[in-house]
Amino acid sequence: MRAKNKRLCIYPKDIQRITGKSYRQSIRLLQKMRIKLNKLEDEFVSIEEFCQFTSLKIEQVEPLIIG
16 A cells, blocks of 8 residues: 655645635735745745744644645
8 A cells, every 4th residue: 555645835725724714815824924934936835834834733734734
């Protein structure tokens, strides 16, 4: 049996599922995170960075991320 692949980056749809915010609000949060983390517009934000930024535990977030 193959091991399930885990993603490293987070997308607005994931943020929407985790926070309950709208898709557009999730995009804004992701943009805000990129600015605070000094990332370019096209750079990915990792799940770990998201957890640090939002003060959520990674153990709580990972089950909500699909794929």
